[in-house]
Amino acid sequence: MAVTEVKPGARLRSTVSEAEVVVVRGPQDAVQLRCGGAPMVALDAATEAAAAPGDDGSTLLGKRYVDETSSLELLCTKGGAGALTADGRVLTLKGAKPLPSSD
Amino acid sequence: MDLGLLLDMAVSGDPDRVVLGTADQGMTAQELQQRARNGAVAVQEAGAAHLMFVGSSGPAFPVALFAAAAAGVPLVPLNYRMPGEQIAALIAENEPALVIADAWLRDSGAVGPDALTPEQWLERTAVDRSDVPLVGAVDSDAVALLLYTSGTTAAPKAAVLRHRNLTSYVLSTIEFASADPSEASLVSVPPYHIAGVANTITNLYAGRRVIHLPTFTPEAWLETAHREGVTHALVVPTMLSRIVDHLEQDPAATAPKLRALAYGGATMPSRVIERALALFPDTGFVNAYGLTETSSTIALLGPDDHRAAGSSGDPEVRARLGSAGRAVPGIELEVRDEHGAPCPAGVAGDLWVSGEQVSGEYRGSAGNVVDGWFSTRDRGWLDAEGFLFIEGRTDDTIIRGGENIAPAEIEDVLQRHPSVADVAVVGLPDEEWGQRIAAAVVPRTGQTCSPEELQAWVRTHLRGSKTPDLVVLTDALPRTDTGKLLRRQVIADLSRS
CATH class of the missing domain: 3.30.300.30 (ANL, C-terminal domain)
Structure with a gap:
């Protein structure tokens, strides 16, 4: 299977759950992005037989996830089961620095 | 990314949350999404290249904003207080357009007979059109908004804001669903002001209910804030000045218990802000500085900054009460002298700004962007800790x-x-x-x-x-x-x- 392109603005979905993400910042070099252990695919890619998610957590709506090694940043646009990984590295939650509301 | 995705996220998070209007009768996130899609069908069937909104604020406006996004056409808000012939000329500039306008504008002939009133727009978008496919594709480069700048020094020109500018602003300044369910924001800035557009998106994304005040008076503002349990509000300086005057002069008037009060849009006289701080002792004040061309706020002075400055014995720190605060995440500020060289801290010059939310683009002209930096044409200076002081327009x-x-x-x-x-x-x-x-x-x-x-x-x-x-x-x-x-x-x- 072709590696799904991970570039800014690209929307990807999990093949093991409902989870969807959008790429906020692309990686320096190509990475293999997975959710729940299975490769993520383009949002409009044909549906393949869904595998069951491994018992490895979940991806939360509205949270941003980063991979420090590759500088990749994702925004979860739909929550679902399965943790996000880039080349096997588990993505970490980007700490929120809340700003006061200004408009 | 596009604005529709932000609306989809809000629906995905809580479809039944009331996002607009009163807590018991307002519009839910899901209803806003359905109406936006129905409205996009109306735009498509009208063959419109722009969706224009010439009216005061109200629930019809957010529906229009997201309908335009779903249809892949720019939303073009206009100042409904302009003379009729100016409105007609700006509509002509945007034909073919679907026009939503307050009823009196149609009666006066400023807009054509085909224009929909906000009420008709809300009736139209309540009819389910989900059977009609939408053909327009929206990508992050598409134009989301054409906003005429106020033109205090020249003829109005349309600033171009793309989906990527507005979504970058939201992502870098707002945490998704971070608002407490009891929060409600009172919006009294008109829809043709960048803050009037931006708050529609940021409050939806933060999870804060919005209440519109179509016509500002201090009495109506205070009455609505009390009645709706408003926790957040944004005002321009003239509004705050009138609210403060009213509270000081009318012994029966009481200040609502706001958690946050943001002000911006023009220079705030320090005499007004000092009186406001005394009248709203438990409210966090936020001074926001931004321009139409920068998708709203690029620097802000938050409640902690206000308190630290207000209580400091150090005159330099105290002076920050009159500053616009520091750059928001994703924004870089630079003060340059007349030769384009960076000015040291404390020295005034021309303010330049860079960041993904910055457009600096105008329809039909090159704009003020050089190597990714936009000239705000504001004059100002930064102190040693990055607090921004605005002195006014360079031309002034x-x-x-x-x-x-x-x-x-x-x-x-x-x-x-x-x-x-x-x-x-x-x-x-x-x-x-x-x-x-x-x-x-x-x-x-x-x-x-x-x-x-x-x-x-x-x-x-x-x-x-x-x-x-x-x-x-x-x-x-x-x-x-x-x-x-x-x-x-x-x-x-x-x-x-």
Whole structure:
């Protein structure tokens, strides 16, 4: 299977759950992005037989996830089961620095 | 990314959350999404290249904003208070367009007979059209919004804001669903102001209910805030000034218990903000600085900054109460001198800004962007810790005998005179000095003061070269609806006197 392109603005979905993400910042070099252990695919890619998610957590709506090694940043646009990984590295939650509301 | 995705996220998070209007009868996130899609079908069937909104704020506006996004056409809000022929000319500039306009504009002939009233738009978008496929594709580069800048110095021009500009702003400044369920935001800025558009998106994304106040009066603002349990509000300086006056003058009026009160859009006189801080002791104040071309806020002074500055014994820290705070994440600020070289801390120059939310693009012209940096055409300076002080528009700087003088500094001193209600300071042509300083002053109701007394007042607070050479008393100053001073008009009026 072709590696799904991970570039800014690209929307990807999990093949093991409902989870969807959008790429906020692309990686320096190509990475293999997975959710729940299975490769993520383009949002409009044909549906393949869904595998069951491994018992490895979940991806939360509205949270941003980063991979420090590759500088990749994702925004979860739909929550679902399965943790996000880039080349096997588990993505970490980007700490929120809340700003006061200004408009 | 596009605005529709942000709406989808809000629906995915909680479809039944009331996002607009009263808590028991307002519009839910899911209903907003359905209406936006139905509205997009209406735009498509009209063959419209733009969706135009010429009306006061209300639930029809957010539906229009997201309908335009779903249809892949720009939303074009217009100032409904402009003369009818100007409205007609700007609509003609955007044909073919679907126009939503307040009823009286159709009756007066400012908009055509095909225009929908906000009520008709809400009726139309309540009809399910999910059977009709949408053909327009939306990508992050598509234009989301064409917003005419207020044109205080020139004819209005349309700033171009793309989906990627607006979504970058939301992502870098707002945490998704971070608002407490009890939070409600009172919006009294009109839809043709960038903050009026931005708050629609940021409040939806943060998870905060929005209540619109179509016509601002201090009485209506206070009454709505109390009735709806409002926790957050955004006002322009003229509104805050009127709210403060009303609270001080009407013994029956009480300040609502707001958690946050944001102000921006024009220079806030420090005398107004100091009185507001006393009247709203438990409210967190936020001073937001931004431009249409930067997708709203690029710097802000938050509640902690207000408190730290307000209680500090260090004059440098205390002065920050008059600053616009620090750059928001994703924004870089740079102050440059007339040769384009960066200015050191404390030295004023031209303010440049860079970041993904910055467009700096205008329809049909190149804009003010050089190598990714946008010239705000505002003059200002940064202190050693990055707090931004805005002195005003570069074009408004008075050059008297070779000295650069910011009108804001003199205006602030005059505002503090007990007899002064409003003031504008401008430069008038002068053969000897290049420019001389002139002040138009509106005395407080029932009070009098002489020009000589006001000149003496400035002389005791600022060095002599900053004393106005001419002081003229007047009944009112020309301002836009959102409080921006029309300096050209002041200069023309003073030149005649």
